[in-house]
Amino acid sequence: MRPLGSADTEVWRSRLPVTRGTRGAVAFAHDEHVLAGAIVSPDPDVERAARGAYDEIVRVMCAEGFPFFLRIWNHVRDLNARCHSADINHDGESQDLQADGDRERYTCFSAGRHDALVAAGLTKSDFSAASAVGMRGGNLSIHFLASRERGRNVENPRQVSAYDYPRQYGSRSPSFARATIARDGSVFVSGTSSVRGHETLHAGDVEAQVEETIANLDRIAVECGRSLREAQALKLYVRHAASAARIVERFREAAPAASLLVLESDICRAGLLLEAEAIILSDESSIVHEVRSP
Numbered sequence: 001m002r003p004l005g006s007a008d009t010e011v012w013r014s015r016l017p018v019t020r021g022t023r024g025a026v027a028f029a030h031d032e033h034v035l036a037g038a039i040v041s042p043d044p045d046v047e048r049a050a051r052g053a054y055d056e057i058v059r060v061m062c063a064e065g066f067p068f069f070l071r072i073w074n075h076v077r078d079l080n081a082r083c084h085s086a087d088i089n090h091d092g093e094s095q096d097l098q099a100d101g102d103r104e105r106y107t108c109f110s111a112g113r114h115d116a117l118v119a120a121g122l123t124k125s126d127f128s129a130a131s132a133v134g135m136r137g138g139n140l141s142i143h144f145l146a147s148r149e150r151g152r153n154v155e156n157p158r159q160v161s162a163y164d165y166p167r168q169y170g171s172r173s174p175s176f177a178r179a180t181i182a183r184d185g186s187v188f189v190s191g192t193s194s195v196r197g198h199e200t201l202h203a204g205d206v207e208a209q210v211e212e213t214i215a216n217l218d219r220i221a222v223e224c225g226r227s228l229r230e231a232q233a234l235k236l237y238v239r240h241a242a243s244a245a246r247i248v249e250r251f252r253e254a255a256p257a258a259s260l261l262v263l264e265s266d267i268c269r270a271g272l273l274l275e276a277e278a279i280i281l282s283d284e285s286s287i288v289h290e291v292r293s294p
């Protein structure tokens, strides 16, 4: 993704000794509490790519002893383009296929992710904080944090839980929680947009979307027992570079202490112009997060 501010790199470190490894296509590093992993799929069929990647991720998490998701970042090339999935024959799901209509790659991604997680035995309450945004090249890449101990997944009363979205957003709902609190108290807030209930608000109006997004972030932070003003890091995904300066100005006001990483990116619904995520690490956390400029 193209950086729109001075920072272009996000660095995750641990205060504790770290072990690195790879299993299959998953590269990882972990300390005694948290595992960070990444997988890059070359498969242009995004539904199949998502299913395969999540199969592998869950397998590696379990094999390494970090079976609980804390946070997931999904990056999909041409997120809003039509999905040309080779795999549209799901047993007994003809109605679901109709509901998907002309599916976008985001919807196909979401279906593959859902199928893999359900096949691995995960249910709604296991889904963690996540983001799903575009990228300029490649096909699908997923970065994730997983934990030895179960976190607490938190929902936003202003929003319908994504895993309960109605069918208009795809037959298999997006498998994520609005936020996850790790056992050490660290809060990971999902990619958050101008969505209230399940509807996109203020399509085409970036200023109003910023206010709605901040209201959603404020509320989920409070639901986690924290406040947006405490956020240590914000990542802003901006659809149109020309609107970045105005967006950044408002977020600096809302979270004055936060480092900012601003990226040009597609967002998972065509009407959405930005998505914003936040991290509030606990003092007990072994994780150190920073952003760097070139």
Ligand code: 3EB
Pocket (backbone or CB within 6 Å): 074, 110, 130, 131, 132, 162, 174, 175, 176, 190, 191, 192, 193, 195, 268, 269, 275
């Ligand atoms: C939304 O609220 C906006 O599919 O993993 C935000 C965060 C969004 C994560 C995902 C999607 C995802 O539905 C989109």
